[in-house]
Amino acid sequence: xxxxxxxxxxxxxxxxxxxxxxxxxxxxxxxxxxxxxxxxxxxxxxxxxxxxxxxxxxxxxxxxxxxxxxxxxxxxxxxxxxxxxxxxxxxxxxxxxxxxxxxxxxxxxxxxxxxxxxxxxxxxxxxxxxxxxxxxxxxxxxxxxxxxxxxxxxxxxxxxxxxxxxxxxxxxxxxxxxxxxxxxxxxxxxxxxxxxxxxxxxxxxxxxxxxxxxxxxxxxxxxxxxxxxxxxxxxxxxxxxxxxxxxxxxxxxxxxxxxx
Amino acid sequence: xxxxxxxxxxxxxxxxxxxxxxxxxxxxxxxxxxxxxxxxxxxxxxxxxxxxxxxxxxxxxxxxxxxxxxxxxxxxxxxxxxxxxxxxxxxxxxxxxxxxxxxxxxxxxxxxxxxxxxxxxxxxxxxxxxxxxxxxxxxxxxxxxxxxxxxxxxxxxxxxxxxxxxxxxxxxxxxxxxxxxxxxxxxxxxxxxxxxxxxxxxxxxxxxxxxxxxxxxxxxxxxxxxxxxxxxxxxxxxxxxxxxxxxxxxxxxxx
Numbered sequence: 001x002x003x004x005x006x007x008x009x010x011x012x013x014x015x016x017x018x019x020x021x022x023x024x025x026x027x028x029x030x031x032x033x034x035x036x037x038x039x040x041x042x043x044x045x046x047x048x049x050x051x052x053x054x055x056x057x058x059x060x061x062x063x064x065x066x067x068x069x070x071x072x073x074x075x076x077x078x079x080x081x082x083x084x085x086x087x088x089x090x091x092x093x094x095x096x097x098x099x100x101x102x103x104x105x106x107x108x109x110x111x112x113x114x115x116x117x118x119x120x121x122x123x124x125x126x127x128x129x130x131x132x133x134x135x136x137x138x139x140x141x142x143x144x145x146x147x148x149x150x151x152x153x154x155x156x157x158x159x160x161x162x163x164x165x166x167x168x169x170x171x172x173x174x175x176x177x178x179x180x181x182x183x184x185x186x187x188x189x190x191x192x193x194x195x196x197x198x199x200x201x202x203x204x205x206x207x208x209x210x211x212x213x214x215x216x217x218x219x220x221x222x223x224x225x226x227x228x229x230x231x232x233x234x235x236x237x238x239x240x241x242x243x244x245x246x247x248x249x250x251x252x253x254x255x256x257x258x259x260x
Numbered sequence: 261x262x263x264x265x266x267x268x269x270x271x272x273x274x275x276x277x278x279x280x281x282x283x284x285x286x287x288x289x290x291x292x293x294x295x296x297x298x299x300x301x302x303x304x305x306x307x308x309x310x311x312x313x314x315x316x317x318x319x320x321x322x323x324x325x326x327x328x329x330x331x332x333x334x335x336x337x338x339x340x341x342x343x344x345x346x347x348x349x350x351x352x353x354x355x356x357x358x359x360x361x362x363x364x365x366x367x368x369x370x371x372x373x374x375x376x377x378x379x380x381x382x383x384x385x386x387x388x389x390x391x392x393x394x395x396x397x398x399x400x401x402x403x404x405x406x407x408x409x410x411x412x413x414x415x416x417x418x419x420x421x422x423x424x425x426x427x428x429x430x431x432x433x434x435x436x437x438x439x440x441x442x443x444x445x446x447x448x449x450x451x452x453x454x455x456x457x458x459x460x461x462x463x464x465x466x467x468x469x470x471x472x473x474x475x476x477x478x479x480x481x482x483x484x485x486x487x488x489x490x491x492x493x494x495x496x497x498x499x500x501x502x503x504x505x506x507x508x509x510x511x512x513x514x515x
Contacts, residue, residue, distance in 0.1 A: 016320045023354030110455025113492045201347040236350035245343040
């Protein structure tokens with residue numbers, strides 16, 4: 001009975017792992033296939049489609065766009081998130097709870113709806129679709145997250161540090177940049193990384209807000225229209241690789257912070 | 261900061277302003293059976309996905325928390341959520357590869373003689389559900405795992421000392437205590453699932469529409485922003501109702 005139970009547990013665990021990894025393995029495996037359809041049987045490794053993908057200027061420029069949007073929008077989201085968290089933590093604002101609620105509201109709303117809201121707003125304001133518009137969209141979705149992470153890490157012991165600096169005659173901007181920012185560095189870093197991964201993967205908002213120059217997920221979407229295609233496998237595997245590296249970096253940084 | 265708050269708020273106001281100028285769009289939703297159908301489809305798919313994901317993820321999280329040796333747990337958990345980090349679009353595409361008529365699953369089933377004809381998995385509701393479940397099993401495993409780890413082992417010991425068998429311990433002690441983790445995960449699943457456009461679009465095909473697809477269609481093909489806004493508002497109302505329903509267990513606190 002005992003043995004049977006253990007066996008069942010092991011089988012169940014492995015089955016869930018298999019379910020979780022099945023699509024990724026299939027994706028990567030058939031990206032290495034030389035034939036022009038990514039379907040079984042597997043015929044042997046080849047890097048042909050990776051070459052094709054890296055030689056495709058549309059995809060490489062989309063890749064550059066994606067990185068640019070991710071870095072700039074994350075930096076903006078973290079900066080604004082930090083400033084607003086700092087404001088909320090340090091000053092007594094009227095109706096602070098309501099305002100906080102408003103900042104974190106977009107967390108519960110579907111990206112599709114956020115994207116649409118921005119699109120409608122820009123349409124009425126006469127701002128054309130562009131990469132920058134998508135970047136602003138990413139700031140909107142990542143700002144609440146950055147705010148929540150940084151705000152939750154702002155403790156009272158930091159207030160004392162800031163007071164000490166002020167007593168020693170530091171002007172407000174010096175307090176902010178020489179005391180608050182360095183003390184909050186881990187939270188800032190964590191929210192920056194999370195924003196990067198979200199922006200890097202985000203599709204719907206970029207899809208709605210860009211026109212010709214676009215980000216990688218949208219370009220992959222365009223590839224999908226042609227059905228199963230080994231190029232999509234190759235580019236998908238590359239994107240997966242980048243995301244995994246980011247995730248592992250994030251994990252390592254968190255781990256080191258926890259140990260310290 | 262303020263321009264962004266203003267923009268965030270205004271972008272929501274905009275929906276409301278468009279919708280409430282006249283109630284025609286809302287009336288259209290209630291009058292047109294195909295729109296109703298999309299909402300019903302969305303709810304059916306979302307509830308199915310949430311239920312299956314919880315049922316699959318709970319035992320898995322339990323195995324990770326209780327059976328896997330301590331020093332391997334971090335690694336095991338990280339492995340379990342690794343595909344979580346794949347891009348949304350890419351993940352759905354991978355499932356398309358797996359489930360399509362010539363895909364791995366069908367080749368394996370027909371090849372081993374279990375089936376004579378390939379089953380239609382892609383471009384069906386089953387495809388959408390499988391794609392969603394895959395993602396949310398990982399999410400729920402994370403939340404439930406975190407919750408199980410917080411439980412002190414003394415609860416189980418106390419229950420055992422008081423004469424409860426493993427089953428009763430689980431039903432009366434462990435399960436109620438992990439309910440918050442389940443509810444947080446289930447709520448996240450509900451919200452993310454009902455608002456997602458990509459998975460049903462790629463895996464579900466055109467046989468039936470879900471709400472996000474319907475909204476996208478209003479924007480993309482017809483440029484009917486007011487109607488799309490009204491539909492979006494209705495979707496948000498549904499999410500809010502779900503939130504109120506779960507709010508008892510969701511204590512969003514500053515930790």
